[in-house]
Amino acid sequence: MATGQQRKIDLTQLQPQQIIEFRKSTEQEINHFTQSLQALQTAQSRLKECINSVDNMEKSDASELLVPLTSSLYLPGKIAKKDEYLVDIGTGYFVNKLAKETKSVYESKIEKLNGDSKKLKEILVQKNEILNSINLVLRNKMIEYEKQQKQQQ
Numbered sequence: 001m002a003t004g005q006q007r008k009i010d011l012t013q014l015q016p017q018q019i020i021e022f023r024k025s026t027e028q029e030i031n032h033f034t035q036s037l038q039a040l041q042t043a044q045s046r047l048k049e050c051i052n053s054v055d056n057m058e059k060s061d062a063s064e065l066l067v068p069l070t071s072s073l074y075l076p077g078k079i080a081k082k083d084e085y086l087v088d089i090g091t092g093y094f095v096n097k098l099a100k101e102t103k104s105v106y107e108s109k110i111e112k113l114n115g116d117s118k119k120l121k122e123i124l125v126q127k128n129e130i131l132n133s134i135n136l137v138l139r140n141k142m143i144e145y146e147k148q149q150k151q152q153q
Contacts, residue, residue: 011137019141023134030127037120044113047106054099054106057082 011019057079066074085102086094097105 019138040117
């Protein structure tokens with residue numbers, strides 16, 4: 001749909017099996033968008049942890065810390081410069097930033113993720129409304145089908 005227009009499908013004209021397939025497709029889309037939203041929320045929490053770490057480092061008087069090599073392996077380290085950080089700005093590029101600039105980078109990333117999360121939530125609301133409509137039409141089709149079966153007997 002390159003023109004940006006959406007095709008509308010009259011569900012009442014479809015057979016029950018087609019409606020069921022459409023419902024499965026919509027449920028898969030909802031699951032995909034839900035997983036994407038959870039991934040965004042996880043990324044947001046990690047970025048917030050980075051900001052908290054910078055804040056904690058500024059408040060701390062310690063000159064030593066543990067440097068993570070993996071999630072469960074750490075090495076002892078010493079702080080060379082307390083107000084300078086090596087910040088991952090994406091695609092494997094790192095730059096030196098002062099504490100204030102470091103927090104600004106992460107805050108802007110969080111704002112971007114907030115915007116993306118808001119859009120995903122709106123899509124999820126729409127998809128859930130579509131799913132409710134599908135379920136309603138399918139229920140009506142099944143009631144109609146049962147009435148036809150009783151009439152034939």
